[in-house]
Amino acid sequence: MKKWLPFVFLLTTLVCSAQNKSIEAYAGFIEKIDSLHIEHQIPGLSVGVMRNDSILISTGVGWANVEAKKDMTAQTPVRIASLTKPIFSTLFMRLEEEGNVDLNWKIKNYVPNYLERCERILAYFEKQMPEYAFLLKDYEPNRDDILLKHHLSHTAEASPGTNYKYNGLLYGMLSAVMKTATGVNFDRMVDSLIIQKLELKHAASSQLDDTKTELLNTIALPYHFSEDDSFVRSPFPDKDLNAGAGLVFSVEDLLLFDKALTHNTIISNKAKEKMFEPFLLNDGRRSPYGYGWFIDNYKNNKVIWHYGWQPKAYSSLYVKIPEKNLTLVMLTNSEGLSSSFNLSNGNLLQSVFAQAFLDQFVTD
Template identity: 35%
Template sequence: MKALVLLALGLMPCTGAAAGQGPLEDGAASPEIPAFVDRLDSLRKSANIPGLSVAVVQDQAVVLALGLGYADVERRTPATADTPYDIASVTKPLSAVVALRLAEEGVLDLDRPMADYSAWAEFCTDFSRQPSLFARGLECQPPIHTLRHLLSHTATATPGERFSYNPVLYSWASRPIMAAAGVPFSALVERHVFAPAGMTRSARKHRDLPLPEDLAMQLAPPHRLGASGEIERAPVPSPQGDGAAGGVVASVLDLARFDIALDQGLLLSAESREAMMAPSRSSNGEALPYGLGWSVQEYRGHTLVWHSGWWEDAYSALYLKIPALELSFIVLANSEGVWWDNPLDQAEVQRSEFAQAFLEAFVEDAPHSGAELEPAR
């Protein structure tokens, strides 16, 4: 089944259209939109995704918002653009906004050793001795790691020299942020992200902070492919601490609000926004495929900034921006079907079939078309 809304200007109330109907507003979308939506639905089905919600933002306005399939298979609840999902690691760009906002206010120094803010040295030593994949290569002496190293995933080996995606260390970044601000991290996200962006259908959650009851009732439950080959309800992911790597529930329309607020300068200065979306650089000037809270790479002469999200057997997400075109694509799912096996030491959004569908539909006529996807240089 398909519920579709096409929005021409700004953020408008989301209502549904019956399967097979055209746009709710004549002229709101280009002729390519129906084919794009059909391709997304085909990808959803082939990936065994019960419910998918998608938004496209262009020139700081929502031009497409839709739900495909079911948010809740058992209850036959349709997915819509207002359906809330656990967005997993797509939380990271929101957390980076908090850090950069506090840096703008002089509350936080991204380049000050974290040991000055928190018990980093003790944690680093303990974690480096664990068998975790994310503890490999972590060097704790001398204790020179900074918040910038954690937010750019350059904390392993010699800090700042190479990229290796590390959600455990990124999560720990909330500790020095809370220590500097003297406020719980979830409260900082509410203050510096949700409120100014008008994200009324979003919330933080962790072990000591349950979702508001109304949002919890509307949350798309996680699903997985069962042993019988049928889609089934999956266990809810275990609650975690008040970390920076995850812990946000949101709808695609709320993430579209975040996208617009970010580009309009309501969350950060233009200078900070550019810094978070620029590739980090090693000491020899090599561009690394991650900025502050965003993966960064090149596509046909355009810089792509993006983040994926994945909870195994539960949720997946993709948030992709093309700043030069003022164009963004957001997709949330109630299974792991959007996720692809992305290398920890590379940024390869081209491996996502959903990203490819979007790029082919919206960037086909962009300058330098015909070039191949390339790593950041």
């Protein structure tokens, strides 16, 4: 397994300009992440840390392509899995701000053939993929009170707004809402309002983007760890894009997106703060999730975050602490960054990778 040693000079260069932090402190974080990536059987990992718009760490370890021994770097395009959700949510909140959508609309009015679609998907799961039938088991599409905000906040199941339950399938339905409300597909919107506007160099709206063939040929390949202690190529997950998954970004691109989010380049501060607030359940309890983001707390600091997990393929982590203008992004080409930590329950501290970051960079 490739070590961090080739990156020591880069790390030293990056941290020499950082204030109130020693080279040794950053090296300790890198050493910890190196140890964790080996422990959790990750072939390639890219990581970026940014504070006050300055990049403190931007590098990679291991292989984007194990067979070809191609380095994983901060510029390597990676399937970001469910980190697609906060990016979609950002655009959705922009549409609401512009009056193109209303979070209190009924979803059945904005998803074409809504009831038929739900019934067809459930029937398929029950017959072909029973392990996924739970995704629609507690969803009642015949109800008249399922609103867009319930899908955006993962509170659409059973009695809408009553309980939080992470459900990527139901979140993904919001792509159809965007198309119905605006006439524009999610891929075109993310292309124009994020990738092109922010001049992202290593991003694509999906693996099906035929304008990015050269870029997509450099994508980090997915792997899983075999019983004989070796990495085995996995098939790519579904290449289609929806609100819940499918975007291809590098760590460098996500840091640029984060900077734009911080400075309200994409949406207003008012819309952003609405997105970053925990959803209030019907009984007044605060959900661990807002609109497209998890909300947590660490040492009295509000933490906005999300993770991604595509089994045996990709995993990712994005942690943002607004009060400190501090951000972490990690992308990997295996499931090891997320599969062991049950992050869907909303507790970021279950991730040893997140804990290493918080311990190192949030001291008060």
